[in-house]
Amino acid sequence: QVQLVESGGALVQAGESVRLSCTTSGLTFSHTAMAWFRQAPGMERGGLQCISWNVGIDHYSHHDQGQFTISRDNAKNTEYLQMNNLASGDLGMDYCAAGSSYLCPAPSAFNIWGRGTQVTVSS
Numbered sequence: 001q002v003q004l005v006e007s008g009g010a011l012v013q014a015g016e017s018v019r020l021s022c023t024t025s026g027l028t029f030s031h032t033a034m035a036w037f038r039q040a041p042g043m044e045r046g047g048l049q050c051i052s053w054n055v056g057i058d059h060y061s062h063h064d065q066g067q068f069t070i071s072r073d074n075a076k077n078t079e080y081l082q083m084n085n086l087a088s089g090d091l092g093m094d095y096c097a098a099g100s101s102y103l104c105p106a107p108s109a110f111n112i113w114g115r116g117t118q119v120t121v122s123s
Contacts, residue, residue, distance in 0.1 A: 002026035002112055004096045009117030012086055018119055020081040022096030027112075030074040033099035035060070035110060036081045040092040047107035050099070051079065058104040086121045093118050 008020040022034070035050035047060030049070040057070060069082040079096065094117055097110040 002098065004098060004112065004114035006094065006096045006114045006117035009094065009119045011120045011122065014087055014121055014123045015085055016121075017082070017084045018086065020083070020094055020096075020117060020119075022079045022114060024077045024079075024096075024098065027098060029072075029077040031102055033102060033104045034070075034072060034079040035097045035099065035104065035107070036068075036070060036079075037095045037097055037107070037110075038092045039095070039116075040089075043092075045095065048081070048094075050104035050107075052104050053102040056104070060107050083119070086119070088121050088123050091119055091121045 003025045005023050010018055012018055031053050033050055033052045036048045037045050038048055039045040048068060050058040051070045051072050067084045072079045096114040098112040099105050099110060
């Protein structure tokens with residue numbers, strides 16, 4: 001059974017940073033493209049970034065303007081999202097997703113999800 005567990009969500013002040021983690025089990029992590037998605041209040045869930053098995057990165061959204069960095073540690077079966085200089089518009093529920101192959105697919109192709117971790121930014 002595949003499981004994705006996000007952590008690291010927090011209440012932070014504008015300008016601060018947060019690092020999200022997604023720990024996985026039940027899949028061959030080193031051979032799987034992984035991604036982060038966000039659902040802001042009242043909005044549909046949208047893709048942020050994806051990292052392929054060989055650490056190629058696809059940007060699904062240009063909203064972050066270089067503030068967000070996706071990474072992975074295959075030895076720990078974990079992916080990360082470093083978010084710097086957060087603004088009030090960055091709040092939402094962040095979700096980890098696993099692809100079905102090595103390379104990053106279209107955002108709509110992901111069908112394995114974690115339960116999410118909440119990031120709230122106060123001004």
